[in-house]
Amino acid sequence: MLLEIKNLHASIDGNEILKGIDLKVDAGEVHAIMGPNGSGKSTLASVLAGREEYEVTQGEIWYNGKNLLELSPEDRAREGLFLAFQYPVEIPGVSNTNLLKTAVNEIRKYRGEEELDAMEFLELLKEKSKLVELDQKFLSRSVNEGFSGGEKKRNEIFQMAVLNPKLAILDETDSGLDIDALRIVANGVNKLRGKDKAIIVVTHYQRLLNYIVPDFVHVLYNGRIVKSGGKELALELEEKGYDWIKNGKSEVTV
């Protein structure tokens, strides 16, 4: 089991957002987590990545045989956990290349591998930038500075491609994307699927799942997973809307 979440409770500023999440993700799988606004989707993504504002009050998270909650955010990343941010931040003065070079080499150091030399690294960047059709000029630009919403999201997937994570969490990667950008991003993600890797797609809408077809769909509502199913669950949700879940809440949670 790559990821196992058991009875996870998490709160921010004393407000409980996650109220007992159970989830198992195996290598090779793609899971979609859907839910209305405020259901706790992004909180779950943030807790997995180790954002310190969120306090885990109960439960466990096991990742690749390790107790995830004991790892610092950077060690989680070095263990192969990647979060594609919903709102990627701008870092003026730090080029994409520089960030990725530092990141790749830190991760390699952690794993006891040799650092990549400049040539190998540039080769890697070139190859991966094609995957998301990212113009080379973005490599030398400051991280996300002055990028459009779509460019930022594409840049996240580009970083994901370079860092080659075991577990990728895409937090609302589709928000703010037009249909072309959505297709490019999804293609990029699909090329990164693999037997030994898993992806968790957090999304509000079904449309991304037309392109990144999930093995499992979970519906998050009010801090709990209230329904799980196959990819058809996403379509059902799209058709019936979240009210269907909200209204039938007591029934499905029992």
Added chain:
Amino acid sequence: MSTTETQKIEELANKEYKYGFVTEVEEDRLPKGLNEDIVRQISAKKEEPEWMTEWRLKAFRHWLTMEEPKWPNVKYPPIDYQDISYYSAPKKKPKYNSLDEVDPAIRETYNKLGIPLEEQMMLAGVAVDAVFDSVSVATTFKDKLKELGIIFCSMSEAIKEHPDLVKKYLGSVVPYTDNFYATLNSAVFSDGSFVYVPKGVRCPMELSTYFRINASETGQFERTLIVADEGAYVSYLEGCTAPMRDENQLHAAVVELVALDNATIKYSTVQNWYPGDKEGKGGIYNFVTKRGACRGVNSKISWTQVETGSAITWKYPSCILQGDNSIGEFYSVAVTNNYQQADTGTKMIHIGKNTKSTIVSKGISAGRSNNSYRGLVKITKKAENARNFSQCDSLLIGDKCGAHTFPYLEINNSTAQVEHEATTSKIGEDQIFYLNQRGISTEDAVNLIVNGYVKEVLAELPMEFAVEAQKLLSISLEGSVG
């Protein structure tokens, strides 16, 4: 900021100053206090000619009529100028033929700083005029410079060996009446460096001096004069670190640069005086007057500074652009952490036609520090087609520090083109978390952001200095971030 992050930051910020140690060297010092007799004694100890003694005395008498400036945006307890010893020098003053003859304690000090003279001599091709406290103890590469007619020696030596040049230029850019600290310096300056590059000569190596305040409670009053004659070029590096002390130490240096027709002077500083402990106790008061005169046509003076140290920094390396088409540049990184205060910037005075100036100032404030940029761009009436570009950026780390910008513009000629840009940004926890999520530790994340922020300025430093500057930046900011 979350509590754990704050704690982490505090832990890192609590690391002690790495270069705090004291070298035991026998020294010769004057009793505390300042009067005409002390000024005469300083001059006598240095075996100076009468004209120099007189110049010092004129400065001292003028100083008595002056008041300490109160306008800088810094706070400190009053300084008792009678409670300072104005002269201290290593007792033995031998002339060395080789480094082996240098006092081992002094050499050890340099080794601790990671700047062994041997390596500098061999690797960098840097001629080093090492000022230990107030007296030069090692001067190297002199012969090679001599062949080219370049004079690079201590100020004391220049006063004795090259009196005509010193008389002509000393005080010609910063007169002894200039300001409280410069006037004090003129009266009591201990030593410093003198450089003269003759007509048409391009100095083939970076000239460098490592300064170090060592004697407890001894103010250090360096005096540096650099003259580039017509068509000459020289790049001068000044770097310093100081040992840990409880008492505040006053450092009031004066640096004068003179560039004649078609001459270029590049002056680079990495300043790392002891900033005081984390409660703000101790630390150097760095009240410096640095000014360059672009006297000739097409002359150029470029100041680059990386300021990470001192409890208080008060300095404005300036350019007087007299010659037509002359160029003045100022590139600065000023870092303040804990309780450090800095009020620094530049003055660009445009007098000649088609004069150009560039100001790039990058302030970084962390801890409870205060960092002010103060700059003046003055375009005089006759300065046709003058141009200035100023960029003043501030980076805040944490939420208890301050950044202030005081740009002054005086434009008296309508053909002037003056541009000013200013930004203030903050290293946010979002940025740190983003980088953490990519496998980068908080400390490395800060370094990455800070280095990105200052790279424009570091690019102006000579290579070997840029590396040292980068190291200093990361030491100064260790764990200050969130």
